[in-house]
Amino acid sequence: MKRKLPLAETSGMAIKNLKSNKFRSLLTMLGIVIGNASVITLVGVGRGAQNLAENQLSNLGANVLFVVPGNNDTRRRGVAFPKNLVLKDALAIEKQVPTVKRVAPQISSNEVIQSGSKSTSSSISGVTSDFLIVRSFEIAKGVSSMIKIRKEQKM
Numbered sequence: 363m364k365r366k367l368p369l370a371e372t373s374g375m376a377i378k379n380l381k382s383n384k385f386r387s388l389l390t391m392l393g394i395v396i397g398n399a400s401v402i403t404l405v406g407v408g409r410g411a412q413n414l415a416e417n418q419l420s421n422l423g424a425n426v427l428f429v430v431p432g433n434n435d436t437r438r439r440g441v442a443f444p445k446n447l448v449l450k451d452a453l454a455i456e457k458q459v460p461t462v463k464r465v466a467p468q469i470s471s472n473e474v475i476q477s478g479s480k481s482t483s484s485s486i487s488g489v490t491s492d493f494l495i496v497r498s499f500e501i502a503k504g505v506s507s508m509i510k511i512r513k514e515q516k517m
Contacts, residue, residue, distance in 0.1 A: 466497065
């Protein structure tokens, strides 16, 4: 039968060993603190990323459809589909499909922007006035040129 050590004796031995190996004890405590902090940080980052993804998907809505020209599957089968969609395609969808409420075509390109001796690479998108509504976007800063155009047309 095993004999249990008294609590006072066990505590005394633990304190004695901690005092005799101060550096080892310090490194052990530091490892525990860093390990716990890293787990807490990674869980927080993971939850933040999850919330961001959920918010972006919920803003997209259940009734938004993206139409992109062709795909890899149709190319493998040798079907000749147009490589580009044009504004006329978007207008035809808007006009001919009665269940479509809004159409917001977009054209994007990565270009180099220069001003004097400074240059930077930037993504440029051309959109229609319905784009902000369809994508549930708000302008954080500045004014959309589409808003200016609408105001001028009403005058």
